[in-house]
Amino acid sequence: MKSRAAVAFAAGEPLQIVEIDVAPPKAGEVLVKITHTGVCHTDAFTLSGEDPEGLFPVVLGHEGAGIVVEVGEGVTSVKPGDHVIPLYTAECGKCEFCTSGKTNLCVAVRATQGKGVMPDGTSRFSYNGQPIYHYMGCSTFSEYTVVADVSLAVVNPDANPEHVCLLGCGVTTGIGAVHNTAKVAEGDSVAVFGLGGIGLAVIQGARQAKAGRIIAIDTNPSKFDLAKEFGATDCINPKDFDKPIQQVVVEMTGWGVDHSFECIGNTEVMRAALECAHRGWGQSVIIGVAGAGKEISTRPFQLVTGRKWMGTAFGGVKGRSQLPGMVEDAMAGKIELAPFVTHTMGLDAINEAFELMHEGKSIRSVVHY
Ligand code: NAD
Ligand code: AHE
Ligand code: ZN
Secondary structure, eight states: OEEEEEEBOSTTSOOEEEEEEEOOOOTTEEEEEEEEEEOOHHHHHHHHTOOTTOOSSBOOOOEEEEEEEEEOTTOOSOOTTOEEEEOSSOOOSOSTTGGGSSOSOOOTTHHHHTTTSOTTSOOSEEETTEEEBOOTTTOTTBSEEEEEGGGEEEEOTTSOHHHHGGGGTHHHHHHHIIIIIIOOOTTOOEEEEOOSHHHHHHHHHHHHTTOSOEEEEOSOGGGHHHHHHHTOSEEEOGGGOSSOHHHHHHHHHSSOBSEEEEOSOOHHHHHHHHHTBOTTTOEEEEOSOOOTTOOOOOOTHHHHTTOEEEEOSGGGOOHHHHHHHHHHHHHTTSSOOGGGEEEEEEGGGHHHHHHHHHTTOOSEEEEEO
8 A cells, every 4th residue: 555654865965755565464563653752852863864773765754543454364462443452562471571561662663663664575666566674663753553463562552643643752761760660669859860851751650659859951041841740850951061960960869869861862971861860879760862873981980889870761661561550651641741832733734843952942743643
C-alpha cells in the first residue's frame, strides 16, 4: 500500500514528505495506522548523524499512537481496530531479560531493530523500489507502519492520542526513571539537568514520589515556568554562575542531592550530575543519549565515596504490561500530559518540529496525520 511519510534520506538534511510503499505484515508483524507522533530529541540525534546505529534512508519517529489495521500470520495479541502505542523497547515475556524480573530490556527483536529491519532481516518500506530502513522498531513518521507484535501496547481506545503518544517515549522515560530506576522516596532531594520533555517528566515523577527539594537546571531559562508548574522548587541556570554547576548544587544542599538525572545527552553534564550527588549514598541516573565516540569520566573517588552512577532506557518500563496502566493514569489525571504539547502540526510541517526543538522553543511538538 501507499503511505505518506517523512523520510530522512541523509544525515543532516531536512525530512522529505513523500509517498512510500509499505508491504503487508509478515508472520508476527502488525500494520498500524499512526494517528499522532511526538518528536523526541533522539529523532534529532539520529538525524544529525551522531547515532552509531543511524542508517539512511530511514523513516524516523518512535513516540506514536495509532490503530491496528492488519495482523500477520500467527498474531493473536492484537487485532484490527485496537488502539496501540508502538514500543522501541519490546516485551516478549519469554527472553532471559523479560523473565529476569530485573530489567525491561527485552532482546526479542533488538538486534534486527538496531539494523533498521524487521526480525526476518528485511524492510517493509520502499521508495521508488529502493528499501528504506525502519527506526527503533517503530517508524512513526509514516502514516502506515509495520512493527513486531511484541512491540505494541494495547491501550484504552478512549484515551486522547494527541496526548498519550507521549507515553511512547518522553513522559514514560522521565516518570519511569524516578520510580523504577532511582526509586525516589518521600522527602528525597532531586536535581534535574535539562528541562525538555524528559526532564519535565522527571520533575512530574519526583512530585508524584513526594520528593522534597526539586532543583531544575537548564541553560534556557524559558523552561523554568513549566518546571515550576510541574513541581520544581528551585530553578537555576549554569550560565549565571562562575563556578561549576555541581559545586552550586552541593552548596545549595549541604552535601549534594539524593538523586540527580541527566536529561540532555551531554557527557560533561553527566559528570556534573554525578558529582552533585550526596556523599555516601547519592545516585545519578543518565537518561540523555550521547553521540558516537563520547565517553564519561569522573574521579573514581566520587564512587569510592559512595555515589552511584546508573542509566535507564524507557524509564525501566515494560511496555506491554505497564503502558496500558499509565494510559489509565493519564486519563484519570494522575499523569499530566497536556502541558508537554506546546505545538501541533500536520506531517507536511514536521521539519518545523525539529527547528522548534533546536531553537529551544518547544517541549513536545505532536504531528498528526
Ligand atoms: P530536549 O531537547 O527537549 O531537552 C533538552 C534540554 O536540555 C533543553 O531544555 C536544553 O535547553 C537543555 N540543555 C542543553 N544543554 C544544556 C546544558 N549544558 N546544561 C543544562 N541544560 C542544557 O530533549 P528531550 O527530548 O527532553 O531529550 C533529552 C535527552 O534524553 C536526549 O539526549 C534524548 O536523546 C534522551 N532520551 C533518552 C531516553 C532513554 O530512554 N534513555 C528516552 C528519551 C530521550
Ligand atoms: N542508538 C544509540 C543508543 C540510543 C539509545 O540509547 N536509545 C535509548 C532510547 S532513546 C529514546 O528516545 C534506549 O532505549 N536504549 C536502549 C536500547 O536498547 O536501544 C547508540 O548509541 O547506538
Ligand atoms: Zn525518545
